[in-house]
Amino acid sequence: MFKNVIFAITVMLLICSCKAKQELILIETDYGNMKVSLYDSTPKHKENMMKLAKEGYYDGTLFHRVIPGFMIQGGDPDSKGAAAGQRLGGGGPNYRVDAEIGAVHYKGALAAARTGAGNPEKKSSGSQFYIVQGKPVQIDQLEKMGSSKGITYTEEQKARYAKDGGAASLDGDYTVFGEVIEGMEVIDKIAAVQIGGSDRPVQDVAMKVSVIKQ
Numbered sequence: 311m312f313k314n315v316i317f318a319i320t321v322m323l324l325i326c327s328c329k330a331k332q333e334l335i336l337i338e339t340d341y342g343n344m345k346v347s348l349y350d351s352t353p354k355h356k357e358n359m360m361k362l363a364k365e366g367y368y369d370g371t372l373f374h375r376v377i378p379g380f381m382i383q384g385g386d387p388d389s390k391g392a393a394a395g396q397r398l399g400g401g402g403p404n405y406r407v408d409a410e411i412g413a414v415h416y417k418g419a420l421a422a423a424r425t426g427a428g429n430p431e432k433k434s435s436g437s438q439f440y441i442v443q444g445k446p447v448q449i450d451q452l453e454k455m456g457s458s459k460g461i462t463y464t465e466e467q468k469a470r471y472a473k474d475g476g477a478a479s480l481d482g483d484y485t486v487f488g489e490v491i492e493g494m495e496v497i498d499k500i501a502a503v504q505i506g507g508s509d510r511p512v513q514d515v516a517m518k519v520s521v522i523k524q
Contacts, residue, residue, distance in 0.1 A: 372514050376510075417476050449472055
């Protein structure tokens with residue numbers, strides 16, 4: 311019995327240790343900070359985001375594309391120090407990430423941007439990402455979209471889309487690899503800024519991205 315108690319305590323300590331070492335992404339902006347959990351179900355995207363964050367790759371980049379009621383997009387290295395009005399969205403490292411499509415686009419979802427033309431495998435940008443703001447999606451709308459794409463939504467997914475909103479039109483086409491778990495209001499604040507040409511904010515919305523331990 312004594313050995314069993316020791317074993318149980320050891321297992322509990324290991325579990326606590328794992329939890330203590332959980333790594334998350336922190337996105338800092340002038341509008342507040344967002345804490346993001348990355349999915350284990352998308353290991354390639356998770357590893358890539360962690361690597362770039364640790365290198366400081368995103369620091370000083372902008373949320374260069376903002377569409378209210380839809381999403382906020384950033385991660386283009388060309389946006390660092392970009393001139394006012396400069397068209398952005400084409401930059402990134404010299405690689406793409408294999409698609410890991412599965413998770414859906416609830417509000418707060420972190421997803422990988424990608425090009426459409428010449429990309430039948432739906433591979434993701436090596437660095438650019440977007441965070442969903444979206445809108446509430448009614449169940450009948452969701453079922454109709456799902457039917458057209460061969461996606462069957464669970465009752466839980468239908469309820470969450472109806473309550474929290476999202477961008478269900480993107481499901482099945484882009485890789486969602488994380489979600490905002492703190493700072494959801496920051497998405498709304500950034501989505502409300504004044505927008506100029508090419509959906510770029512008139513006043514730059516810069517970010518700093520780092521890895522934190524939870």
